[in-house]
Each structure stands twice: as C-alpha cells, then as structure tokens.
Amino acid sequence: MDWKDLLASKVEDGTLSREEFVPQQEPSAGKAADILHVSIDRKGRKGKTATLIEGFTCSEEEVQEVAAALKTRLGTGGSSRGSEILIQGDALEKVKRLLVTMGYRVK
Template sequence: MENKKLNSFEALRKIQFDNLAPDPVNYQEPEKKPEKQYLEAHFSNKARAGKTVTLIKGFKGDGALLKALAKELKKHVGTGGTVKNGDIIIQGNYRDALMEKLRAMGHEVKRVGG
C-alpha cells in the first residue's frame, strides 16, 4: 500500500467549472403585514408582585403575527415582555410610547384605565 499524501489543492485542479450551473433561486413570499387592528392599551400591576406592566389586548389573528408584533414593540421601548392568552404584556408603563408606535403601524388604539 502506497502512502500518498493528499494535497487539498491537487483535488481542486481536477474540477471542471465550465459546466456548472448556477444554484436555483429560492423566492420567499413577501412578509405578511398584519391588517388594521382595534387594540386596547391597559396599565396593570395586579398579581405581579407590584410590578407595573402594559397590556395590549384585542389582537385578532395568527399567533405568529402576534409574537412578531410583541417583538417589535419590546424592541421599540427597549424592555422585556411576553405573549400570554392572546395579550401582549410589556414590562413597565409604556402605554403612550406603545400607542404611538401602534398608530404609526396603522392600528387603532384605545387607552383603557388610569
């Protein structure tokens, strides 16, 4: 058995690049924008050990769109939050900033409570 040391460039010399076709282009569907929603912005600290949160209620649609909206709102105010039971829960009292952002996105927002 002959021990032949392999050189990675030796193997590349034998490849013929003239007959290679370009990779097929995979077109992705354009991202769906959520339609106009009628939302409510609530302020709450109940059952949260005194921590203040802003609740966005009334979103109708796919759970993935709700999560995407929550992510965008959290990024806008620079704080944490979650999605539970169809509501977006943002840590802190950011009602005004969130209402402004939601209106800029084309949603109708109503301030509820305090």
C-alpha cells in the same frame, strides 16, 4: 348563453378586462380590523407595573412579531400569549404611538 359566457366572450374580445367582473376578496382580519385596548396593570405582579395590549384578531405568529418589534423599540422585556401582549413597565403612551405607526387602531 348565460351571463358567465357573455362576460367570458367580452373578455376574449378585449371589451372588458378580467378585473372588472371578478369579485374582489374581502380584506382578511388583521391590522385594519383590530381595535386594540392598551392598559396598565399591577395585579398579580407584586406591585410591578406592566402594559397590556389586548384585542388582536390575527394569528399568534403575527402577535409574536408585533411583541418582538415593540420590545426592541422600547428596550424592555415582555411576552405574548394568544391575543395578548405584556410589556414590562409603564409604557402606555409610547406603546400607543408605536401601534398607530404600525397601522393598528388603538383605544
């Protein structure tokens, strides 16, 4: 009798619950794993200010959802491409606060 059979018999007896010996899955890349970098940029925008958020490791759809939420809460325009969000205007502190409330770590 190997260890798997032994554990299975203990579960059938009620000595152990299944959750006690099934390995837990590691958390996927997402909010907890992301360290986002928020900065202000004026290059290539004819002197207009933009707030950049970089460092997302989640899917592009999730980045688009975060961008939509930020744009709605800030009342500004912006865009998202790949793992980067651009918010129009100088909203550095507001963006940092909103991202922290959404569960992201911000630098």
